[in-house]
Amino acid sequence: MSNFIVKKVAVLGAGVMGAQIAAHCINARVPVVLFDLPAKEGPKNGIVQRAIDNLKKLSPAPLGNKDDAALIQVANYEDDLAQLAGCDLIIEAIAERMDWKHDLYKKVAPHIGPDTIFASNTSGLSITALSDGFDAALKARFCGVHFFNPPRYMHLVELIPTATTAPEILDKLEVFLTTTLGKGVVRAFDTPNFVANRVGIFGILATVIEADKYGLSVDVVDDLTGAKLGRAKSGTFRTADVVGLDTMGHVIRTMQDNLKDDPFFATYATPPLLAKLIEQGALGQKTGAGFYKKVGKDILRIDPAKGDYVAGGGKADDIIARILKEKDPVKRMKALHDSTNPQGQFLWAIFRDMFHYIAVHLETVADNARDLDFAMRWGFGWSVGPFETWQASGWQQIAQWVKEDIEAGRALSSAALPAWVFDGREGVHGARGSYSPSKKSEVARSALPIYQRQVFRAPLAGEGVADGKVAGTTFFEDESVRVWHQDDEVLILSFKTKMHVIGQGVIDGMNRAITEAEANFKGLVIWHPDAAEGGAFSAGADLQSMLPLFMSGGVKAIEPVVHQLQQAHQRLKYAGVPVVAAVAGLALGGGCELLLHTAKRVVSIESYIGLVEVGVGLIPAGGGLKEAAVRAAREAKGNDILPFLKDYMLAAATANVSKSALEARKLGYLREDDVIVFNPYELLHVAKVEARALFDAGYRAPLPPQIPVIGRNGLATILAQLVNMRDGGFISAHDFKLGRMIAETVAGGEVEEGSIVNEQWLLDIERKFFMELLNHPKTQERIMGMMQTGKPVRN
Numbered sequence: 001m002s003n004f005i006v007k008k009v010a011v012l013g014a015g016v017m018g019a020q021i022a023a024h025c026i027n028a029r030v031p032v033v034l035f036d037l038p039a040k041e042g043p044k045n046g047i048v049q050r051a052i053d054n055l056k057k058l059s060p061a062p063l064g065n066k067d068d069a070a071l072i073q074v075a076n077y078e079d080d081l082a083q084l085a086g087c088d089l090i091i092e093a094i095a096e097r098m099d100w101k102h103d104l105y106k107k108v109a110p111h112i113g114p115d116t117i118f119a120s121n122t123s124g125l126s127i128t129a130l131s132d133g134f135d136a137a138l139k140a141r142f143c144g145v146h147f148f149n150p151p152r153y154m155h156l157v158e159l160i161p162t163a164t165t166a167p168e169i170l171d172k173l174e175v176f177l178t179t180t181l182g183k184g185v186v187r188a189f190d191t192p193n194f195v196a197n198r199v200g201i202f203g204i205l206a207t208v209i210e211a212d213k214y215g216l217s218v219d220v221v222d223d224l225t226g227a228k229l230g231r232a233k234s235g236t237f238r239t240a241d242v243v244g245l246d247t248m249g250h251v252i253r254t255m256q257d258n259l260k261d262d263p264f265f266a267t268y269a270t271p272p273l274l275a276k277l278i279e280q281g282a283l284g285q286k287t288g289a290g291f292y293k294k295v296g297k298d299i300l301r302i303d304p305a306k307g308d309y310v311a312g313g314g315k316a317d318d319i320i321a322r323i324l325k326e327k328d329p330v331k332r333m334k335a336l337h338d339s340t341n342p343q344g345q346f347l348w349a350i351f352r353d354m355f356h357y358i359a360v361h362l363e364t365v366a367d368n369a370r371d372l373d374f375a376m377r378w379g380f381g382w383s384v385g386p387f388e389t390w391q392a393s394g395w396q397q398i399a400q401w402v403k404e405d406i407e408a409g410r411a412l413s414s415a416a417l418p419a420w421v422f423d424g425r426e427g428v429h430g431a432r433g434s435y436s437p438s439k440k441s442e443v444a445r446s447a448l449p450i451y452q453r454q455v456f457r458a459p460l461a462g463e464g465v466a467d468g469k470v471a472g473t474t475f476f477e478d479e480s481v482r483v484w485h486q487d488d489e490v491l492i493l494s495f496k497t498k499m500h501v502i503g504q505g506v507i508d509g510m511n512r513a514i515t516e517a518e519a520n521f522k523g524l525v526i527w528h529p530d531a532a533e534g535g536a537f538s539a540g541a542d543l544q545s546m547l548p549l550f551m552s553g554g555v556k557a558i559e560p561v562v563h564q565l566q567q568a569h570q571r572l573k574y575a576g577v578p579v580v581a582a583v584a585g586l587a588l589g590g591g592c593e594l595l596l597h598t599a600k601r602v603v604s605i606e607s608y609i610g611l612v613e614v615g616v617g618l619i620p621a622g623g624g625l626k627e628a629a630v631r632a633a634r635e636a637k638g639n640d641i642l643p644f645l646k647d648y649m650l651a652a653a654t655a656n657v658s659k660s661a662l663e664a665r666k667l668g669y670l671r672e673d674d675v676i677v678f679n680p681y682e683l684l685h686v687a688k689v690e691a692r693a694l695f696d697a698g699y700r701a702p703l704p705p706q707i708p709v710i711g712r713n714g715l716a717t718i719l720a721q722l723v724n725m726r727d728g729g730f731i732s733a734h735d736f737k738l739g740r741m742i743a744e745t746v747a748g749g750e751v752e753e754g755s756i757v758n759e760q761w762l763l764d765i766e767r768k769f770f771m772e773l774l775n776h777p778k779t780q781e782r783i784m785g786m787m788q789t790g791k792p793v794r795n
Contacts, residue, residue, distance in 0.1 A: 004172040006030055006180065010075075010087040012104060014051035017121055018093035020151045023055050023062035026071050027152065027605060027662065028180050028678055033073040033083055045074040062152050064605060064662030077107060084111040089176070091145060093121040096250055101130055109138060117169055119145035124193035124254045128162045140166040145173060146194060147183075148379045149243070153606070156378035157183040158194045175450045182605060182678025184378045184458065186371045192258040193251055195366050196379030199358060199386070201251050202264065206353040206412060207236045208271045214346040218291045219301045220314040224343060225350070228316065228324045230383035237291035240274075241284035245291075249278050263415035264357060273304050317343050333393035337401055352402050352411065354386050359402075359417050363437035370434035370443070370460055377458075387434075388461040391427030429462030454681040455486075455688075458532070468494065468529030468684070476512055480505025483513045489522040489695075490688045495538065500528055502590045502622075503542035504561060510568045518576040523691030523699075525684065526598070527582035532680035537583045537607070538591025541565070543616065543783060555771050562621050562770060565590065566763045569597040569623045574701045578694035582687035584680050588612045588657065592669060593622035599694060599701075601674040602687040609664040610657030614738045615792040617779030620652060621770035625745040626762035628652065631668065632746070633707050642714050649718065649746050653739045706756045709748025718743040734778040734795060741769040 011022045014036040025032040039046035052074065056066045063069055075083055084090060090112060094100060101120065112118055118141055120130055127144040134142060144160030157177050161170055170187065177183045188194040193201065211221045222235025232239055240248050255268040262268070277283070277290055284290030293300045293309045300309035316324070320343045326332040336348040358372060366372040373385025390398050399421050405411045420437055428435040433442035451457065456468045469482075475491070476483040480503065482494045493513040495506055517524035528535055549557045572579045572594070581595040584604035589612050595601050603609075611620045619625065628648035635644045650656070651667050658664035661676045670676075677686050719740060726736040744750075745765045748757050773779045778795050785793030 004175060006088045006176050008033070008087045008089075010035060010084055010090045012036075012090065012092040012108065013094035014048045015093065015095065017147065017149060017151065018091075019051040019055055020058075020062040020149070021091060021093060021121065021147055022072050023069070024152045024181060026068050027064045027660075028182070030180060031071075031073070033075050033080075033087070035075045035077060035080065038076040038078045044079065045076055048074040048076065058150075060150060060153060061659055062150060064152075064660035065666055067666075068662070077104070081108060081111040084108060084116070085113045087113065087116055089173075090116055090118045091121055092119070096122060096125060096254075098125055098129065101125070102133065105130075105133065109134065112138065116141065117173060118142045119173070121145060121147055124197055124251055126192070126258075127160045127190045131162055131164070136164070139164040141169055143169060143173070144188075144190070144194070145177070146188075148196070154379065155182075155184040156186060156196060156375060157181075158186050158188045158196065158375070158379075160188045160190050160194055162190060171448060174446075174448060178450050179453065179679055179682065182680070184374060186375045186378070187367060188371070188375075189365060189367070191365055192254050195372055196375040197251055198255070198361070198365050199354075199372060199376060200380045201248070201255065202267065202357050203350070203354055203380075204236055204240060204248070205252070205267050205271065206357075207350050208274070209267065209412065210346050210349040210353065213349070214342040216343065216346055217301060217303070217314050219312040220316065220343070221346075223315045224320070224347060228321065229347075232381035241290035241292055243284070244286055245274060245278050245283045249274065263360065263413045267412050273302070276307075277302070317341060320344050320347070329389070329392040330394045330397075333398065349410075351389070352405055355390050355398060355402050356406065356411055356413065356415075356417070358386050359421050360413070360415050363418070367438065368434045368436040368443040369428035370445070373429075373434075373460065374458065384461065387428050391429060391462050395425060395427045396422075427462050429460050431464050434460070453685045454679075455684045456529070456532075457681060468527075475516055476509075478505060478509070481509030481513075483509065483516065485521070488688075490691050491517040491521040491524045492684075493524060493526045494528050495526075497542065499536045499539035499586070500591070501539050501542035501544075502565065502594070503545040504564075506542075507561070507564050507568045511571060514571050514575050514579070517579075521577060522695035523578045523580060523688075524575065525580045525582055525687045525691055526594070527684050527687060531582065531584040531604070531683050534585060536586040536588075536591070537581070538588070538594060539586055540589025540591050540612070541622070543787060547787075550774070555774050558774060559767065559771055562767050565622050566767065569593060570759070570763075573597040573599075574704070575599075576701065578691050578699045580687045580691045580694075582683045583607050583609070583661075584683055589620065589624075590622045593620060593624040593627070596627045596669065597623060599699070600690050601670055602683060602690055603661040603664070603670060603674060603676050604680045604683055605661050605676055605678050606680070607661045607664060608657050608659065609661075609669045610655060610667075611652040612655040612657060614653060614655050614735070614742075615782070616786050617734065617738065617776065617782035617795075618773050619738060619741050619745065619766065619769055621766045623759075623763060623766070625652065625742060625766050626759055628668075629709060629746045629748065629762055630705055630707055630759065633709070634705070641708065641710050642717065645710065645714070645746055646718075649742055653742050704759060706758065707748070707762070709751065709753075709755055709757055710746075711748055711751045711753040711755055713753040715743055715747040715750075718747070732795060734776075737776075738773070741773070745769060 009025050009030055009032045011018045012035045014034050022032045022034045034048050036047040038044045052069050052072050055062050055069050131139050131142045143165045146158040148154035148156045159170055174185045177185050218237040222238050226235035227233045252270050282289040291302050299312050301312035303310045323335045336344050339345055369387040373387050376382045376385050403417055433444040436443045459467055472484045472486045474484045480497055485491050513524055578599040581598040581601045583595055584607055587595055587609040592609050592611050611624045613620050632641050632645040648668055658667055664670045677683050722736055722739045725731045749765050781795055782793045
């Protein structure tokens with residue numbers, strides 16, 4: 001075994017991408033130094049410092065914890081190049097100008113260490129041309145490493161070698177990018193714009209051409225090509241506005257300059273509307289206007305005929321919306337192909353254009369069909385890749401329809417589909433791998449040892465590989481949970497409810513899983529199969545399932561369920577074997593309370609954790625406030641408890657949800673020894689490792705604590721602040737009531753300061769207030785409002 005440990009990274013260029021790449025390195029606890037030109041006025045590192053300061057203002061936030069901006073080292077090319085020798089990886093991220101990059105490379109090359117990997121974050125320039133002038137040793141350690149914007153959130157990184165890049169360099173980088181930074185790596189050929197931008201930008205250009213042909217406005221196109229197709233909600237034109245029309249124009253020019261022999265070259269012409277907007281300085285979101293313009297609260301759309309902005313809001317026709325809801329992909333695609341509706345004809349046309357393009361170009365842009373599909377899924381936010389869509393829709397029938405359109409002159413190019421499309425195949429993805437035209441065979445997935453950490457790798461339609469929903473050996477399964485294992489020493493509990501909400505079935509499942517784990521396993525991991533695909537850990541209590549109980553039996557019918565939830569969480573905490581929560585996505589309300597009661601938490605960086613019950617007019621009653629009191633008392637170590645309690649109480653009273661796992665640690669929902677994982681596909685592996693390690697180290701559940709509380713004196717201090725907030729109009733009377741109940745619970749009730757209570761005492765107070773609130777009309781308004789609209793009601 002040989003380790004490649006990146007102890008320090010240098011990023012050259014403090015622009016939008018460079019600064020955010022540096023920020024994500026800091027998120028992952030990789031020391032980083034950020035370079036740029038020396039400032040002409042003021043402090044010499046002023047350019048870099050301003051870029052770092054700007055990171056705190058960006059949305060979505062590049063940093064998991066804004067305070068960590070201070071950990072980025074600042075440097076300039078005049079004074080600090082000697083620092084490069086101590087870096088294991090240097091990433092260049094300056095503007096997309098070949099001449100500027102070459103000038104910088106001449107300056108930095110003498111300072112690059114003999115084992116340092118040097119990479120460019122170019123979005124499409126030739127990596128081979130960039131390496132011109134390097135000596136042989138540096139050429140062997142140079143490659144492209146193309147992050148997508150924003151780097152923290154976009155899963156894709158393209159890794160682009162030259163003919164002289166040493167293979168082991170690529171393997172080392174893939175390991176670092178996959179586990180440390182949490183990325184999905186696609187190895188691309190050194191062709192213009194690589195894989196995702198080459199295919200994605202063609203898709204945008206084809207969409208513009210077909211929209212014009214069928215007379216569709218930009219808002220209608222975005223409604224058709226967004227969530228309804230399983231793609232980014234922003235659709236086509238809104239996405240272009242977010243990316244920046246100038247950036248898009250640059251990528252198109254790269255295609256125009258370097259793909260003159262491409263049979264689709266005519267498609268790469270800059271659309272007249274795009275050219276006009278760029279000329280006017282309407283570059284999208286960053287300038288306040290592009291294809292869309294926000295005026296007050298209204299979003300206007302560009303009308304090309306008028307050359308001005310008009311009211312937006314156009315939607316798909318009902319008949320097309322119904323077609324797109326068809327679950328059978330074969331029937332759905334046939335309905336679009338046969339449609340006489342302009343919107344249906346438009347959708348078939350953009351699918352046809354994409355299928356045509358990827359078939360013609362697969363051999364030259366990607367090693368295999370899997371890489372192209374993942375590039376589009378991870379780089380452009382598509383839920384299904386274009387080859388996956390083609391295969392699921394009936395390979396041979398689609399191929400025939402595309403061929404007919406090409407021959408009839410309806411396609412964007414007269415290029416014929418390659419012969420391999422018609423070789424009798426039913427698709428490009430199968431159990432043996434994905435088809436590679438350049439190798440004329442199926443290519444299996446990467447066998448790098450790092451992928452052994454991904455128990456279930458990113459799924460691909462057509463592969464037929466078992467996923468976490470059905471894999472392994474099932475011990476128990478019903479409509480709410482699955483309790484299962486992989487024929488090893490760790491039991492797994494997976495919720496099956498929508499957004500993994502917690503109702504009676506999940507409570508029963510927790511108890512069943514704990515009993516089985518204590519009897520026959522080293523530990524229990526709570527993990528859900530959609531953890532890496534944007535699923536929630538748990539959105540909290542299942543209010544919908546409680547409604548019939550409440551309607552038939554009132555509060556008295558609900559109280560036993562709340563009591564059972566509290567006791568189930570206590571069983572998690574005091575189980576005879578370690579329980580580990582494998583958390584990704586939303587962990588709200590009861591979901592947050594659940595993870596607070598486990599022995600350890602293994603948490604994806606993209607986890608959003610908080611006690612949000614006040615949003616529906618309730619207070620946490622699954623032990624969340626009890627845990628706040630326990631933790632504050634422990635952290636105070638015999639000193640005044642109130643300062644330690646205030647942050648916990650404020651987070652619950654304001655329904656504060658962390659914007660990352662790092663922020664959840666700062667808010668106290670995670671402990672310092674909880675593990676933060678950057679690649680969500682590794683979550684289950686790491687959680688199982690932690691559970692086994694705890695057991696093998698002689699795990700014992702904690703002893704039930706005796707808890708000193710702040711009592712009525714501390715409560716009076718908190719209430720005084722709440723009164724000021726209510727009287728100042730900052731909170732409503734009902735918010736004040738909720739705040740008072742939260743305060744009284746964490747204070748231990750109306751007892752003397754310093755009184756010692758047990759956990760059940762605090763749980764009883766939680767439950768008492770929860771029941772009282774359930775009967776309150778204002779709370780009932782909030783619950784019904786949330787269930788009907790999905791948005792909190794302020795009353």
